[in-house]
Amino acid sequence: MACPVCACDRFYVKGQEDEYDMQEFDLRYGEVFIAAEETENGKIEIQDETEVFCDNCSWHGKLKELRKP
C-alpha cells in the first residue's frame, strides 16, 4: 500500500470539524500506523471510507482505494 502517484507511504487525514486539525500516519505492511505522540491527541478515526491525503504529492482519496491491488 502506497500512494498510486508517488509511492509515498506517509499520509494524513483532516479533522471533520476543523480541516487544519490534521493527523499523520504511515502505512506499514498494509496497516495504518499512527506514531504514539500523535495518538495522544488523535481523535480522528481512520476507516476505509476516510479521505486520506498523500504527504508528498497532491493525491487524495479514500483509504480503501489504497487497498486495491
Ligand SMILES: [Zn+2]
Ligand atoms: Zn503521493
